[in-house]
Every structure is written in C-alpha cells, then in structure tokens.
Amino acid sequence: MVKALDPDSDLEESIFSINENKIITENIGRDVVLDISTLENEYKNLMYPVCMVDEYSNWRRGYYKFWNHNAEKSEFWDKFEEKIINSFNRYNLPVIVMKKENPKEAVCQVFEKVNTGGVSLTVFELLTASFASDEFDLKADWENIKNEFKPYKVLNNTSNTDIIQAITLYSTYKKRLDAVSKGLKENLPSVSAKRKEMLNLTLIEYKKYRNEIVKGFIKASRIFVENHIFNYRDLPYSTQLVPLATILAKLGDQIDNYGNKIKLMRWFWCGVFGELYGSANETRYALDLVQVTDWIEKNSEEPKTIYDANFSPSRLNTLRTRNSAAYKGVYALMMQENTKDWLSATKIDFISYFSESIDIHHIFPVAWCEKNNIPRNDFDSIINKTPLSGRTNRIVSGDAPSNYLERLKKHSGVSDTDFNNILLSHVVNPEAMYADNFYEFFNHRKEQILLRIENMMGKQIPREQFIDEEGKFADDTIEDDEN
Numbered sequence: 243m244v245k246a247l248d249p250d251s252d253l254e255e256s257i258f259s260i261n262e263n264k265i266i267t268e269n270i271g272r273d274v275v276l277d278i279s280t281l282e283n284e285y286k287n288l289m290y291p292v293c294m295v296d297e298y299s300n301w302r303r304g305y306y307k308f309w310n311h312n313a314e315k316s317e318f319w320d321k322f323e324e325k326i327i328n329s330f331n332r333y334n335l336p337v338i339v340m341k342k343e344n345p346k347e348a349v350c351q352v353f354e355k356v357n358t359g360g361v362s363l364t365v366f367e368l369l370t371a372s373f374a375s376d377e378f379d380l381k382a383d384w385e386n387i388k389n390e391f392k393p394y395k396v397l398n399n400t401s402n403t404d405i406i407q408a409i410t411l412y413s414t415y416k417k418r419l420d421a422v423s424k425g426l427k428e429n430l431p432s433v434s435a436k437r438k439e440m441l442n443l444t445l446i447e448y449k450k451y452r453n454e455i456v457k458g459f460i461k462a463s464r465i466f467v468e469n470h471i472f473n474y475r476d477l478p479y480s481t482q483l484v485p486l487a488t489i490l491a492k493l494g495d496q497i498d499n500y501g502n503k504i505k506l507m508r509w510f511w512c513g514v515f516g517e518l519y520g521s522a523n524e525t526r527y528a529l530d531l532v533q534v535t536d537w538i539e540k541n542s543e544e545p546k547t548i549y550d551a552n553f554s555p556s557r558l559n560t561l562r563t564r565n566s567a568a569y570k571g572v573y574a575l576m577m578q579e580n581t582k583d584w585l586s587a588t589k590i591d592f593i594s595y596f597s598e599s600i601d602i603h604h605i606f607p608v609a610w611c612e613k614n615n616i617p618r619n620d621f622d623s624i625i626n627k628t629p630l631s632g633r634t635n636r637i638v639s640g641d642a643p644s645n646y647l648e649r650l651k652k653h654s655g656v657s658d659t660d661f662n663n664i665l666l667s668h669v670v671n672p673e674a675m676y677a678d679n680f681y682e683f684f685n686h687r688k689e690q691i692l693l694r695i696e697n698m699m700g701k702q703i704p705r706e707q708f709i710d711e712e713g714k715f716a717d718d719t720i721e722d723d724e725n
Contacts, residue, residue: 243256243288243290243318243322244288246325246326247318247321247322247325252436252437252438257292260276264277264278264279265277265278265279269552270554276289281301284301285304285305285308285309290322295327298323298327302319302323305319306319338356364403365403365406365407365440365441366380366384366402366406369406369440369443369448372445373445373448376445378445380448384402387402387405387456390456390460391459391460391463394463394464395463395474396467396472396474396477397459397460397483398473398474399474399477400474400480404484405452405456405459406440407435407440407484407527408435408455408458408491409447409451409452409455410435410439410440410443411434411484411485411488411527412451412454412455412492412531413443413447413450413451414431414432414433414434414435414528415433415488415528415531416451417431418433432528433528433531434524435484435524435527435528451491454491455487455488455491457490457491458486458487458488458489458490458491459483459487461490461497462483462490465490465497465503465507467592469507469574470575470577470578470590470591471570471574472592472595472596473595475564476570476573478514478568478570478571478574479513479514479520479567481519481520481523482513482514484527485527486510488531489506489530489531489534489535493506493538493539496538496539502538506534506538507698508548508698508699508700509534509537509548511571511695511698511699512548512550512551512699512700512701513547514568514570514571515551515553515568515571515695515698515699516547516552516699517566517567517568518547518550518551519567520567526547529545529546529547530545533547548699548700548701553568553695553701553703554703555688555692555703555704555705558623558625558688558691558692559619559620559623559625560619560623561623561624562622562623572624572691573602573624573627573629575695576628576629576668576691577590577595577629578694579667579668579669580667581628581668582664582667583598583600583631583634583664584630584634584650584654584664584665584668585631585634585637585653586598586631586633586634586654587656587660587664588631590629594631598631598632599631599632599633600629600631601629601630601632601635602628602629602630603628603629603635603638604621604622604626604638605626605628605668605670605683606621606680606683607638607640607641607646608621608622608640609639609640610640610641610643611626611680614680616680620684621680624691625684625687625688626684626687628668628670629668637649637650637653638650643678644675644676644677647665647672647675647676669687669694670686670687671683671686671687674686
C-alpha cells in the first residue's frame with residue numbers, strides 16, 4: 243500500500259503474487275521476509291489483497307480496529323481508497339481516435355503510451371516507435387549491433403532489450419556521477435534499469451552511450467573465453483551480462499589490470515555459484531554497477547553480490563542439467579585445469595572446444611551405474627561429468643572405467659604416467675577409476691570441485707552445511723541433451 247501511494251514508484255511494482263501460504267522467505271527458507279498469512283499481518287504490514295477490491299469495506303473495518311482508529315493510519319487508508327480502490331471502481335475505458343492529419347510525433351506518442359497497458363509490448367518496440375519520431379531507425383541499428391556481435395559466440399543469444407537495459411543502467415549511473423561531481427548531496431538521481439527508466443531513455447542518451455555498451459558486451463565475451471565459457475549455451479546467466487557489460491564500459495582499459503580482472507571475476511563467480519541472477523535482477527544490476535566499480539577503482543568495501551553469495555556442498559549433488567547456472571559454472575571450472583581430452587591429449591581451449599565437439603559426458607557411464615545399482619541422483623550429478631570430445635565418449639561407451647581406460651590408453655599411445663596426468667587434469671582419482679570404486683571417486687572429486695569453487699568465490703564453504711533443496715531447482719525433472 244505504501245509503494246502504491248509513492249509518486250516516485252511505478253504502480254505495477256506495488257502489485258505482486260505470493261504463494262498460497264502467504265509467506266516469503268530467503269536464505270533457502272531460513273529467514274522469513276514477509277508473513278501475511280493472517281488478516282492481522284496484512285493490516286500490520288499494510289498489504290492489501292486485490293481479491294478484496296469489491297469488498298473493501300469489510301477489510302477496512304478490520305484495518306481500523308487493528309490500528310485502534312489511529313488518525314494517521316485512517317488518513318493513510320483514505321488516500322489509498324481514493325487513489326487505488328476508487329480507480330478500480332470508477333474505471334472508464336478510454337477511446338482514442340487517430341486521424342490522417344495527425345503528426346507522426348503524436349502517433350508515436352499514442353502508440354507508446356497506449357501499448358504499455360494490457361499485453362505489454364517490449365521496451366524495444368516502444369522505443370522503436372518513440373525514436374522513429376526523430377527519424378532514427380532503432381531496428382536497423384539493432385541489426386548493426388547483431389552484426390558486430392556475430393564473431394562472438396557467447397553473445398549469440400543477446401537480446402535487443404539487454405542492450406537497452408544496459409544503456410539505461412549506464413545512462414542513469416552517469417547522471418548520478420554528474421550530480422555528485424556538482425556537489426549535490428540530496429535528491430541524487432537513482433541508478434536503475436527498470437522498465438520505467440528504459441522507456442524514459444532518450445535518443446540522445448542512446449546515441450551517446452551505445453558504442454561504449456556494445457564494446458562492453460564484446461569485452462565481456464572475450465573475458466568469458468579466457469574463463470572457458472565459449473558458447474552462449476554454456477553461459478551461466480545471460481542476465482548477468484547486462485551489469486557485466488556496463489561495468490566494463492565504465493572501467494574501460496582499467497580492466498586490463500590483472501588485479502582488477504581478478505576482482506571482477508570474483509564478483510562474477512559469486513553471482514554464478516550464489517545463483518543470484520535467476521529473477522528480478524534490476525535492483526541488483528544497479529548495486530553491481532555502483533559497488534563493483536567503486537570496489538575496483540577505489541578499493542571500497544566488497545559488493546553486496548559477493549556478501550550475499552553462498553554455496554552449499556549438497557548443491558553439487560543436485561546439479562544435473564544446463565538449466566542451472568552453477569552447473570555451467572562447474573563445467574567451465576573443469577576446463578581451467580589445463581584439461582586435456584583423454585584420447586587426443588589436446589588441451590581443451592577455444593579452438594579444440596569446437597573442432598573436437600567438446601561436451602560434458604559421464605565419467606562412470608550411465609549403463610554401468612544402472613547395472614551396479616548406483617542411484618541416478620548420484621551418477622547423474624555434475625560430480626560424475628567432465629568435458630570430453632564426442633570421439634572419446636564413443637570409446638568410453640557404457641563400460642566400467644577399468645575397461646575403457648585401458649582402451650583409451652592403447653588408442654592414445656602414451657605412457658602410463660602421461661595418461662595418468664591426462665586423467666588428473668580432469669580433477670579425478672585415477673586409482674578409484676581403475677578400481678571401479680564409484681563412491682571413492684565421487685567423494686574425492688566432490689571435494690576437489692568445492693576447493694575450486696571456494697577459490698573462485700574467495701569464500702570458505704562449510705563442509706557440514708546441508709540444504710534440503712526439494713522444489714527449489716529444476717534439475718531433478720529436466721533431462722539434459724545426453725539423457
């Protein structure tokens with residue numbers, strides 16, 4: 243109700259859905275953020291149920307009684323009733339007649355304003371109409387940007403809205419910096435990339451920051467390749483590209499400093515393994531741009547994204563498909579150990595990734611695991627998977643490791659020591675594999691993966707921590723390409 247009456251807030255942001263228990267939690271269910279499971283809690287938290295719009299007098303009576311007819315709370319209700327309740331009850335359907343002689347600017351303005359209701363058009367479509375009144379073809383410019391992105395496979399799935407959002411984020415950030423440089427301390431412009439701010443983006447701002455942001459996206463793709471993320475399919479979060487590209491636009495050549503890049507990648511991996519970019523990211527984008535750039539440029543305190551990031555060891559057991567950002571993150575980490583293909587001994591890099599058709603495959607094959615009664619929850623997790631070429635995986639087949647390792651060693655034509663070193667580049671326990679000891683292999687590799695995640699996040703992971711993740715992730719029910 244408070245947000246609905248805030249003139250600086252978008253009314254849509256004050257309306258939200260909640261589960262049937264009417265309780266919102268965070269920290270994997272440990273902390274209760276909002277409890278409106280009772281009428282008293284609705285009154286206390288000033289949360290009005292939309293289903294009561296037609297019966298608001300009943301809710302109002304309970305509200306007055308709860309607050310003991312407090313004058314301030316009664317006045318608050320009167321304002322809410324006038325602005326919100328009455329808006330529902332007095333709603334009129336507007337009709338706009340457009341004539342041939344209407345100027346193009348008026349047509350574009352109507353197109354933009356009217357189509358923000360109902361089934362919303364995208365921000366890009368609305369800005370296309372708005373910019374057209376200034377004789378600028380946004381769609382044609384987007385085609386130019388796509389051509390610039392073509393050589394960078396990680397950017398193949400980048401959308402036009404991502405570009406608009408990044409430019410908006412950067413533009414609002416620049417406005418805030420300008421205000422601070424002029425000595426303003428109050429009513430500073432807010433850094434934002436929400437829909438409302440994107441629709442307010444001017445053509446002048448778009449043109450001013452467009453090239454910097456495009457370069458930021460391209461620089462991000464190059465950094466991903468350095469970190470063994472070669473394809474958009476393996477990008478943990480496409481959403482994290484928006485703040486990353488904007489941060490890189492701000493940092494410019496400063497990111498070539500090794501220490502700065504280490505900091506940036508720590509922020510990135512905390513976002514990935516903390517799984518923080520799955521939904522409602524706009525607020526985090528704004529914090530990231532301000533806090534990460536300040537952290538890198540001024541050595542200020544660590545960004546909130548790093549503070550918020552946590553990873554539970556038990557999460558590794560539930561990572562089974564590319565639907566999880568953390569799954570893709572582990573996959574990338576497995577290629578950062580000078581990892582070599584078991585058959586060709588070729589180092590897995592950008593060139594071999596595509597030429598050798600590298601993909602993630604089971605180490606203890608599915609057929610062998612099922613035959614030996616290993617639960618799918620264990621053998622299908624990321625702990626039992628590693629990047630291999632398609633040719634190598636065909637030789638692995640469905641046999642026991644002790645059998646296929648001998649075949650691979652014979653095909654590769656290397657010594658026992660060299661072959662052992664190739665296996666070790668995949669962070670495995672060769673002795674456990676030769677002994678077909680799944681759980682000795684499994685526990686060893688899980689620990690090795692956790693050590694590497696700790697290193698990337700710059701945080702210690704408590705080994706005893708266990709989180710019941712039922713219903714939290716999609717991995718249990720969605721099969722990957724291999725299965």
